[in-house]
Amino acid sequence: MEKILVVNAGSSSVKFRVYSVEERATLQQVISGQIDGIGVRPRLKASGTGDEKLIDRSYDPNEIPDVASAMRVAGAWLRDVQHVTFTSIGHRVVHGGPNFDRPICVDEAVLADLERYVPLAPLHQPNNLAPIRILLERFPDMPQVACFDTAFHRGHSDVADRYAIPDKLYAEGVRRYGFHGLSYEYVAERMRELMPDRAGGRIIVAHLGSGASMCAIQNGRSVESTMGFTALDGLPMGTRPGQIDPGVVLYLLSEKGMSPAAVQDFLYKECGLKGLSGISNDVRDLLQSSEPGPALALDHFVYRIGLYTGYLAASLNGLDSFVFTAGIGERSAQMRARIGEKLGWLGANIDPEANGENALRISHPSSRLGVYVIPTNEELMIAKHTLAVLSAAGSDDAVHRRTA
Template sequence: MDTILVANAGSSSVKFQVFGIGQDGSLKRQIKGQMDGVGSRPRLRATGADGAVLIDRSYENEAIHDVAAGISITGAWLREELKIEPIAIGHRVVHGGPDFDRPVRVDQNVLARLEKYTSLAPLHQPYNLAPIRSILARFPNLPQIACFDTAFHRGHGALADRYAIPEALYAEGVRRYGFHGLSYEYIASILPDVAPDIASRRVIVAHLGSGASMSALDNGRSIESSMGFTALDGLPMGTRPGQIDPGVVLYLISEKGMAPADVQNFLYRECGLKGLSGISNDMRELLTSDSPRAALAVDYFVYRASLFAGMLAAALQGVDALVFTAGVGENSAPVRAAIAAKLGWLGVSIDAEANEKHVRLISRPESRVAVYVLPTDEELMIARHTWSLLSKRSEKHARVS
């Protein structure tokens, strides 16, 4: 069976999944794993479709000094021990900039263009691109498909897409992109099956995790997002502040004497829940802490999420459903309950017992807004895009031949 490898690389880890391609073109998840601890205590773990452990192996730090080396070791394990030779690799790439509004096969030219957006997503872009660069050098004929977190939002209208800045800056790409697009696209793709009564209506999706954002969907299309030019905007996140007055950045530079690189590091790594609480960037730790600052961080997150829900409801001119997804959205009943309580004015009313059980539909029958908890699957979305692009290229080649 042909397979597709999906890779999501970070600064010290790479998550991966292997999908088998059926005769009818369907995709079936075969392997799920990750190489983590890169640079400290590298460890490769993976399970099969049935949950059975396939590998749990540690390595010397010197053997895996960066993520590119980690994916090389992972690839060797797949090829040599499991005899898996993927026909393509799909990669999550956070920022596609103004040039890329759909998945694309990566060559040296595309890679160079994507590297230009590193400063717009410094926590993600360089690490997303590192394994692509390494594999391109070693296996130049193996198709690698970049799937962008910005692409799903590229259909936004001009009013949602722009900042109030001169046209020249917009023309060179300074605009509101939105992120977590692969997650939103997946949710939009499953709504016709899991909630057909709301799939074509006005839906707010809350992707709440260490990175957090919200998006307004109308008939399955993104029309507005809480995030903008970079993944700093919108909701407070684990270590990122979310919406902030640009004057604060000017203050840090002019009054605190911080260099641009220091400001970038501060905004991406020292703010958000971590900065507010002084304890942790992990919502689970904050919810169990008795620290007043931890409570402040949680309350702030809930408050800002409710504000953005109101903004997105205005963009949609009403709301028919609210969907919680991603790590916090799928697993934190207290956070969902607190956000829902603040949205009572919109007609949101949830069933406490259903919420605690994390069932799919958690709203009360009388709630004017249906509230769902739906697990996201960005990796499957990447696999779908990768297979679709390969299929189209094969069909085009066949027609030309």
């Protein structure tokens, strides 16, 4: 039976899932796992169908010091212990740049093009591409499909896509891309399944996790996003500042004497909730603290979500539904309640009981604005794209399709 391996690699973890392709091209997840704590406290955990535990093993840091070794360990376990043979591999790649507006089979030329965007996503792109490079070298005939977080947003209008800068920079690819697209695409698809009467309406989806953004969706398509050229823009995140005056960057360079590399490191790793709170980038830690720093960080997070809701609602000329997803959005009833208060002017009225139960609809029946919780599943979206691309790969045009 055909099996697809999905790989979602980060800086300190590699998530993987195995899907079998059933009748009528339906996908069935058979294994879900990850190696986290890479280089520090590596741990391989995986479960099968029905959530039965398959492995929970810790390793010495020297055994799994990097993403490459994590891939080797996970691959050996899948092959030698679970006896899984893959027919294709799908990857999450954060930045597709201006050339890729849909999933694509990866060869050396495509990989070289994608490596150009490492400076635009330094936390993610190198780690997304590392497994592709490893597998391309070891198994050159294995089909690999790159699925981009930017692709879902590529249908934006020119006025939404551009910065007010000279056209030559836009032609070079300096434009607003938007991210978390695989998550938004999945949520839009689930809305068509769960509530078809609302799926075509004016929707804001809030992907709230360590990385956070929001997206305006209408008729299942992205209209506007809070993120732009890089994944630094928009909402404050775990360690990233979100929207910031470019003059602050100039100040750090000219007045504080910081190098570009130091500024990049600062903006990606020392700001956001971590910078404001002074203690942590994890909302769970901040909610448990009684100190003023964590309280300010959470207030700021909620405040900016409220502001961006107005911004995105304006792009839609109104709002019918608001959807929470990702780690904070799916699991923190307390944060959803606080954000719901900020949406009161739009007619939101959160039902405390439904919210506490993580129900699909958490707004009260009397609420003018429908508020929902839909767990995301980027890996399933990647598996679907991988299957679709390879099914259409009978011609070179289908395999190597790019935008102009």
